Amino acid sequence: MQVRAAQTRQALIAAAAEVFADEGYVKASLPLICKRAGVSSGALHFHFASKDALAREVEGAAVDVAEQLVQRRRAAAATALESMVDTTSALVLAMASDPMVRAGFRLSGDPSRKGGAELFQWWRGAVRELVARARAAGELAQDVSPEDATAVIMAATVGFETLAGWDEEWLSAERAERFWAFVLPRLAASPEVIPDGASPGAGEGPS
Numbered sequence: 632m633q634v635r636a637a638q639t640r641q642a643l644i645a646a647a648a649e650v651f652a653d654e655g656y657v658k659a660s661l662p663l664i665c666k667r668a669g670v671s672s673g674a675l676h677f678h679f680a681s682k683d684a685l686a687r688e689v690e691g692a693a694v695d696v697a698e699q700l701v702q703r704r705r706a707a708a709a710t711a712l713e714s715m716v717d718t719t720s721a722l723v724l725a726m727a728s729d730p731m732v733r734a735g736f737r738l739s740g741d742p743s744r745k746g747g748a749e750l751f752q753w754w755r756g757a758v759r760e761l762v763a764r765a766r767a768a769g770e771l772a773q774d775v776s777p778e779d780a781t782a783v784i785m786a787a788t789v790g791f792e793t794l795a796g797w798d799e800e801w802l803s804a805e806r807a808e809r810f811w812a813f814v815l816p817r818l819a820a821s822p823e824v825i826p827d828g829a830s831p832g833a834g835e836g837p838s
Contacts, residue, residue: 633718636678639668639670639674640678640679640831642669643664643665643668643670643674643675643679643685643690644685644689645668645730645733646664646665646667646668646735646748647659647668647686647688647689648689648692648693648730648731648733648735649663649667649730649734650663650664651689651732651734651737651812652730652731652733652737652748654674654684654732655714655737655741655797656686656737656738656741656743656744657728657741657743659682661675661682661701663683663838664685665683665829673727677705683737683744686692686744687735687749688739689735689738690734690735690738690739690749690750692731692735693731693732693734693735693736693738693747693750694749694750694753696725696729696731696732696735697722697725697732697735697750697753697754698753698757700718700721700725700758700780701718701721701722702802704718704721705718710765710768710824710826711728711761711764711765711768711770711771712765712770712771712818712824712825712826713814713826714761714764715758715762715765715814716760716811716826717826719758719784719788719811720804720807720808720811721808722754722788723788723802723803723806723807724802724803724804725809726791726792726795727795727802727803727830728764729799733792735749735750736751736770736792737790737792738751739751739752740789740793751785753788754785754788754789754828755781755785758781758784758785758796759782760779761785762780763777764779764817769820769821770818770820771788771818771819772819772820773818773820774816775817775818783814784814787810787814791806791837
């Protein structure tokens with residue numbers, strides 16, 4: 632029974648992520664989530680008291696997925712700036728391919744929810760740490776404010792997800808490459824610390 636209950640709970644979270652990613656919080660309905668998960672409404676209410684409780688669970692799961700992704704990228708990067716480029720680009724692509732991550736960003740940015748934004752808060756902290764590491768390693772230009780750099784990266788990644796509702800190409804490797812090709816020369820202390828593939832001119836071509 633415990634195994635079945637855990638499987639039902641996970642099915643509901645996965646189905647809710649898909650529906651929230653597609654419809655947003657307001658339009659997502661509990662009957663649709665139940666149908667997508669293949670469970671009864673009674674089973675849903677056994678595990679979650681409300682749609683908001685389910686949304687919080689999805690957002691928390693999205694943070695877990697994104698954090699694991701970022702940790703893998705950090706471990707593979709040779710420099711702080713390379714880690715910043717790789718983690719941001721990977722997160723943008725995860726928004727396109729992983730409903731959990733996409734749902735987390737949509738839920739965090741939904742003004743109809745109160746007390747949300749868990750994924751936004753986590754991502755701001757992650758970016759702030761990456762920027763601080765770049766500063767400590769001497770990779771960040773001296774006249775660049777860490778707070779300004781964090782704000783630009785945060786705004787861009789969140790903006791990509793929002794704009795993808797109009798054009799899915801915003802969540803593409805090319806968009807991420809072109810963003811960093813434009814921004815890195817301003818952030819980097821010298822051209823030598825700019826990672827390969829993120830130098831000026833990378834990803835140029837028709838949008």
